Amino acid sequence: MRSAPSIAFDYRPSAVVVAATVAVASVAALSPWSSGAPPVLSAALSLFATCGAAVALRRFSAPPFRRIVRRASGWRLVDRDGREHAAILRAHRRLGALLALEWRCAPRAHFRVLLTPDNLDADTRRRLVLLLARGEPPGPDAIL
Known part of the structure; x- marks a missing residue:
């Protein structure tokens, strides 16, 4: 891998x-x-x-964002119209087969995602888990 x-x-x-x-x-x-x-x-x-x-x-x-992207410049959330929004990953938790993620994309806006085996393929899931394991831990205010 x-x-x-x-x-x-x-x-x-x-x-x-x-x-x-x-x-x-x-x-x-x-x-x-x-x-x-x-x-x-x-x-x-x-x-x-x-x-x-x-x-x-x-x-x-009906989530507000349809695509999630992580580049060297940081996390980006792409909305239904194709516009990218800068986001900060606040929290991530792995709960067995579930992967819960939370981003802050505006001063008060939050976007939470629950990834399961039926909405994310296995290879992308493994790569995401690896990326999250290598990254910095969520801040102390993470409540997920």
């Missing part, structure tokens, strides 16, 4: 994460009905769970 001083890949949300979110939201929407709560409360809780999941899925499924 060769060294990875730079890397670029397209980002698309994981279908596995979307499916898991739908499954958990379905259980959350149905659970008040088996709790013995009054029907009005059960309906309100079900509606709340469904709306919360719909908002989360909409935000997750």
